[in-house]
Amino acid sequence: MNYRIALTALLAILSLLSCSQEDPAIETLTIASLGSDTLYTGREYHLSVTSTPRVESPRLSWSVSDASIASIQYGGVLKPLRKGELTVLVTSLQSGGKRVRASRHFTLISSGVYLRDRSITINPLETYTLPYRFLPEDYRPTEALSWSVADPSIASVDSEGRVRGLTDGETTVYVRLGNPLSGFFSEDSVAVTVRHHAAPTYTYTDGVLELTxxxxxxxxxxxxxxxxxxxxxVHGPINGSDLLFFSEQNARIDALDLSDTRIVSGGRTVLPKKRFFSDPEPTPVAVEDDILPSAFASGLTIKALTLPRGLKGLISFGLSFIYTSLTFPEGYEKIELGEFATEQLHLPKSLKHLYCNQPKLFVELTGGEDDLKISSVKDELVLPEGLEELRALLELSSPLTLPRSLKAVTLTGRFDDITFAGPSAITTLSSTFFIQHPNQDKGPLSTIQAQTLRLPEGLETLGARALAAGAYGYFISNQQIDLRTALNIKQLLLPSTLRSIGEAAFFSAQIQEPVTLPQRLRTIGPLAFYASSLPEITLPESLQRIDDQAFALCGSLETVRALGKTPPILGSMAFFRTTKQGRIERLIVPQGCKSAYVQAGYAPFFFDIVEAAH
Known part of the structure; x- marks a missing residue:
């Protein structure tokens, strides 16, 4: 009797302890990542969850959106059965009556063998070995591949996947792994067209192959x-097969001239490499009419390359290989270049619009060294005389002369000297002339860095934010100055025809050498040189007005030379500096004009006002 009483008491105590240690109610659930949302048949994947609050072993119910392509067992063990798109759902069973669930989407791919080509065209008696791969990449089959052809009178295939054309016609070649009656089976196919083609004509002399x-x-x-x-x-059309030959044999080719070719669709494809393990499996890339995908272009690592006629869209070679020369044949009116690096870039006289590396302006920088690498040209870049639009993110090691025909320019990157061929028909530069996307702040890639910037004769007006659209836009958005977005040059040379400098035209510009403003200049707008870094500036005799804060916060400015006997009218805080910056060292004025400049309100901004010696 006493034994039964003691046992009952013990059970009651254990029950109380169990209740006191019960897990809290789950409020949120998340299915943890597997590293990649691409899963393969024939494998098991153990899914796990995280919860809020954290529970070590939560009570869960698992399900899938389509039980015909995958199953899931207790504990989150997922087994893909067939390829397809799948959503896995998990529901908490300890949420105090609330419905708390999470989901994750997966792409299911059949494990096995995959052919790279979807279709091929060959000549009778021509042979072609079909490239293939296994997925997932670490899959290692234990049995040999089985090859077959639907119509053996048109083509044959051997145990190595080598297809041989026999007679004109169309058929299908299959590759199989496993057995349909066994637990594992994989199959892929390629359409084969056998068609007699006229043989190409060619000469091969002293290493030079000329082929039509x-x-x-x-x-x-x-x-x-x-x-x-x-x-x-090469003369005549080329396709993916030709381009891949150039890519695969680039070590044997010194120069390639495709100026008498056009790219047409068809031929072999390229399978891009995955950058990260979590990336989905890449799909083969094929060429289309007049399109050169980067997957093909990046393989054309041939020192001297002349491109085909009529290419459209972005042409990107990457930055890992430096060409001796890249040449575009005549006939192009528009060229869009992505990433490239070359000693020489030859452009056609027919060119009207040139875009270089513009997509990179819209790529978020992560701070890595690769982010700062941009397209480059080592030798002098000669722009065609008829060029009307230039949008370029570039690094140039030689002076750049901008032709008089230009109507719009976006220059960002690193340059030597930038000079306008003059006299120019351009009378006004606005903020969109140099910077196409004024609020597109991309750090060191969103500004001009150069030794010398020479603006064109004939220019009369520098409009608002003309050379500071990116820097001013960043300042307005963030209420702080980021010098990475500012104009950064050694020397600024302004035309004698310039009459006015607009609001914030040189906002926060970094100018290393003294600036002399031209003799016809009449007005300097508000904030024109705000927070700029320049050691000295000369104000012309023609200057009539300096607007509000035009030279405010110019911390490096030590000398201002005023040539006019009549002081220009000063706007509010025109030369203002913070207490830490202190006043500007000196203002040099014409003989007998010191009192006039003091009365005009200049004295509070300078330690000393001195009259120039005769």
Whole structure:
């Protein structure tokens, strides 16, 4: 009897302890990442969750959106069965009656063998080995691949995936792994067209191959056995097969001239590499008419490259290879270049619009060294005389002369000297002339860095924010100055025709050498040189007015030379500096004019006002 009483008491105590240690109610759930949301059939994946508040072993209910393509067991064990799109759902069973659930979307891919090409075209008696890969990348099959062809009278295929054309027609080649009756089976296919083509004509002398083909994709058959190419010259259409031959054989090719070719769709494809493990599996990239995808362009690492005619869209070679020369043939009116690095860039006389590396202005910088690398040209870049628009993020090691024909310019990057060919028809520079996207702050890539900036003769007005749109836009948005967005030059040379400098035209500009304003200048607008870094400035005799804060917070300014006997009218706080910056060292005025400048309100901004010696 006493034994039963003691047992009952013990159970009651354990019950009380259990209640006191009960997990709290879950408020939120999240399915943890597996590193990649691309999953493969034939494998198990253990899903886990995090909860708020944190619970070590929460009571959960798991389900999937489509039980025909995947199953999920107690504990979150997910088994993909077929390829497709799947959503996994998990619901908390300890949320105090509230419905708390989470979901995660996955892409399911069949494990097995995949062919790179979707279709190929070959000649009778021509052979072509089909490239393939296994997914996932660490998959290692234990059995051999099985190859077959739907119509063996049109083409044959051997155990290595080598296709041989037999007679004109169309058929399909299959590759299989496993057995449909077993637990694992994978299959892929490629459409094969066999068509007789006229053989290309060619000459090969002293390493120079000159070839003419009426049908694209035939060059590799001719060139594959040749040992070396000092130059390849191609006439006629080319496709992905030709381009991949140039890419795969680039170590044997010194120069490639495609100026008499056009890119047409078809031929082999390129499979881009994954940058990160979590990235989805890449899909093959094919060329289209007059399009050169970066997956192909980045492989054309040939010292001297002349591009095909009529390319459209962005042409990006990457920055890892430095060309000796990149040449565009005549006929182009518009060229859009992405990333590239070359010693020489040759442009056609027909060119009207040139865009260089503009997409990078819209890429968020992470602070890495690669973010600061931009397209570059080492030797002098000669712009065509008929060029009307230039939008360039560039690094130039030689002086740049802008032609008189230009109507709009965006220059960002690092330059040597920038000079306008004059006299120019341009009378006004606005904020959109130099900076196309005035509030597009991208740190060191959103401004001009140069040795010398020479503005064109004929220019009369520098409009508001003309050379400071990015810096001023950042200041308005963030209420602080970021010098990474400011004009950064050694020397500023202004035209003799300049009459007015607009509001914030040189806002926070970094100018290393003294600036002499031209003799016809009449007005300097508010904030024109606000927070600029310049050691000395000369004000012309023609100057009539200096507006509010035009030279405010110019901490490096030590000398102002005024040439006019009549002091220009001063706006509010025109030369204001903080207490820490102190007053400007000196104002030098014409003989006998010191009192006039004192009466005009200049004295509070300068330690000393001195009259110039005769």
């Amino acid at each position: 083909q009426k049908v694209p994709g035939l060059l590799p058959m001719v060139a594959k056995e040749m040992p070396y190419f000092s130059k390849i010259i």
